[in-house]
Amino acid sequence: MKRVFKGANVLKTVLIITLLIFTVLHSNGQQLKPAASGYAPVNGIKVYYEVYGEGTPLVLLHGAFMTIEENWGQLLPELAKTRKVIALEFQGHGHTPFSDRKLDVAALASDVDGVMNYLKVDSADVAGYSMGGSVAYQLTVNYPKRVKKLVIISSTYKSTGWVPQIAGAFKNMKPEMFANSPMKAAYDATAPDKTKWPRFIEQMLTFLATSFDMGDSNIAKITSPVLLISGDNDGLDKVELMKTYQLLGGGVAADMQPMPKSQLAVVPSQGHVSLMTQTKTISGYLASFLK
Numbered sequence: 001m002k003r004v005f006k007g008a009n010v011l012k013t014v015l016i017i018t019l020l021i022f023t024v025l026h027s028n029g030q031q032l033k034p035a036a037s038g039y040a041p042v043n044g045i046k047v048y049y050e051v052y053g054e055g056t057p058l059v060l061l062h063g064a065f066m067t068i069e070e071n072w073g074q075l076l077p078e079l080a081k082t083r084k085v086i087a088l089e090f091q092g093h094g095h096t097p098f099s100d101r102k103l104d105v106a107a108l109a110s111d112v113d114g115v116m117n118y119l120k121v122d123s124a125d126v127a128g129y130s131m132g133g134s135v136a137y138q139l140t141v142n143y144p145k146r147v148k149k150l151v152i153i154s155s156t157y158k159s160t161g162w163v164p165q166i167a168g169a170f171k172n173m174k175p176e177m178f179a180n181s182p183m184k185a186a187y188d189a190t191a192p193d194k195t196k197w198p199r200f201i202e203q204m205l206t207f208l209a210t211s212f213d214m215g216d217s218n219i220a221k222i223t224s225p226v227l228l229i230s231g232d233n234d235g236l237d238k239v240e241l242m243k244t245y246q247l248l249g250g251g252v253a254a255d256m257q258p259m260p261k262s263q264l265a266v267v268p269s270q271g272h273v274s275l276m277t278q279t280k281t282i283s284g285y286l287a288s289f290l291k
Helices: 002-028 068-072 105-118 131-142 164-172 182-190 194-209 216-220 238-247 279-290
Strands: 036-042 045-052 056-061 083-089 124-129 147-153 226-231 263-267
Touching: 036 105, 045 105, 056 068, 056 105, 056 131, 068 083, 083 105, 105 131, 124 131, 131 147, 131 216, 147 279, 164 194, 182 194, 216 238, 226 238, 226 279, 238 263, 263 279
Parallel strands: 056 083, 056 124, 124 147, 147 226, 226 263
Antiparallel strands: 036 045, 045 083
């Protein structure tokens, strides 16, 4: 019992730190107003989206429990200077209503495809963080013509891409850990129906605890250039990350053969959540890769 209690306390401490950093991300954003926003009717639900700037489309996919502003608020002003940025909020997140529909990466990828159809965007560069990165992988696998260039930030296409401690943390999270949290406050500020919070948390915890694997062979078939961005201590298994990079054509001796079209960036002294506070670093990588 003592060991279980101690583990629960560790998980709660980690969650509190994560929530605090999410709050910093939200409060430090420049509150850029979208040029357009609305709801796209796709797959039986209404997905909220925002559009910023003009130029080549760039689709942004946020992390678990987050909103557009919480995840991308610091990066949006810079990205919107040169791109038409399309950011959306997944099922049950932010302004998008809760749905009893099963939550999985395939359904969410289909939603992204539907939003692009609704906005008449045939193809775009796509960037996803954490949960959004997994959805971005699935989008590229299922709808390869949609994605010109792909940016994956601290994410994986399979459960075993995380170190074992992360998988264990996902399975041991409890709804009460989220009570009175900044995530709950953000939900109350944006959700169309605030009474859905308990069901949303239960749905998300089931989603996080469910194993998934899109298949090495499917990742190896990706023809879009891919930029992998990771913190050196962000919970991703770096051996698996390197294997992923090799599946995408990287990890070669570039002095003896052509430089691969995909890229890998490991940012020092960064965890999973703190990585997203490195605005200048990430925006620099994006600008270089997407230009």
